[in-house]
Amino acid sequence: QKEVEQDPGPLSVPEGAIVSLNCTYSNSAFQYFMWYRQYSRKGPELLMYTYSSGNKEDGRFTAQVDKSSKYISLFIRDSQPSDSATYLCAMSPPGFQKLVFGTGTRLLVSP
Amino acid sequence: KAGVTQTPRYLIKTRGQQVTLSCSPISGHRSVSWYQQTPGQGLQFLFEYFSETQRNKGNFPGRFSGRQFSNSRSEMNVSTLELGDSALYLCASSSVTRGYNEQFFGPGTRLTVL
Numbered sequence: 001q002k003e004v005e006q007d008p009g010p011l012s013v014p015e016g017a018i019v020s021l022n023c024t025y026s027n028s029a030f031q032y033f034m035w036y037r038q039y040s041r042k043g044p045e046l047l048m049y050t051y052s053s054g055n056k057e058d059g060r061f062t063a064q065v066d067k068s069s070k071y072i073s074l075f076i077r078d079s080q081p082s083d084s085a086t087y088l089c090a091m092s093p094p095g096f097q098k099l100v101f102g103t104g105t106r107l108l109v110s111p
Numbered sequence: 112k113a114g115v116t117q118t119p120r121y122l123i124k125t126r127g128q129q130v131t132l133s134c135s136p137i138s139g140h141r142s143v144s145w146y147q148q149t150p151g152q153g154l155q156f157l158f159e160y161f162s163e164t165q166r167n168k169g170n171f172p173g174r175f176s177g178r179q180f181s182n183s184r185s186e187m188n189v190s191t192l193e194l195g196d197s198a199l200y201l202c203a204s205s206s207v208t209r210g211y212n213e214q215f216f217g218p219g220t221r222l223t224v225l
Contacts, residue, residue, distance in 0.1 A: 036216075041218070042218055042219075043115070043201055043203075043216030043217050043218045043219050044154070044201070044216045045216070046213060046214070046215070049213065088153075088154065090154075096167060097142050097144055097159045097161070097166065097167060097205060097207065097214070098144070098156045098159060098167045098169070099144075099146075099154075099156065099214060100156070101146075101153050101154035101155075102153065103152075103153035104153060104154075
């Protein structure tokens with residue numbers, strides 16, 4: 001079993017929809033949780049990070065962490081075709097530069 | 112500020128050969144991490160260097176090695192290439208001054224092993 005599980009998709013939605021992306025994990029030592037976006041032929045780009053449990057909002061993006069359930073989510077409001085990309089969750093325990101990634105969910109937003 | 116750069120961007124090698132990939136971190140960043148990305152396994156951590164010392168290592172065979180120079184530039188080497196080594200190799204740098212591991216990724220080197 002992988003430490004981080006993520007549905008690979010693809011997830012297809014119409015423009016303007018609310019998108020929900022999720023990951024589950026098994027390692028209770030994880031304290032930092034991140035979401036990266038990766039466009040084709042590019043490196044991952046950090047979207048959001050959250051420390052421990054709670055919510056964090058940045059524009060159209062909201063990240064949620066529920067450590068009791070070992071479950072994290074990324075919500076995208078008013079999705080745009082430019083949001084079409086692969087979204088990767090990543091996490092790490094404190095004090096380490098080793099990120100453990102989910103396999104990524106491919107999102108397609110159609111105009 | 113320039114981002115993380117990786118060279119070369121594309122490589123084609125044959126089985127049994129060796130390859131060296133290069134990474135230049137963001138100016139001032141002293142931590143460099145390497146990841147392998149494949150369709151089946153996703154992004155997997157190879158190793159991390161800080162101040163020319165390997166601090167963390169992932170679960171890869173000894174054929175995968177790396178080093179970091181005094182200017183924080185890093186190289187990784189793969190010897191005796193296998194077909195399964197075909198992947199996108201990503202380098203990420205971090206200032207390690209923040210409380211979280213904000214890692215900035217380069218565009219990657221796509222390695223194809225024939």
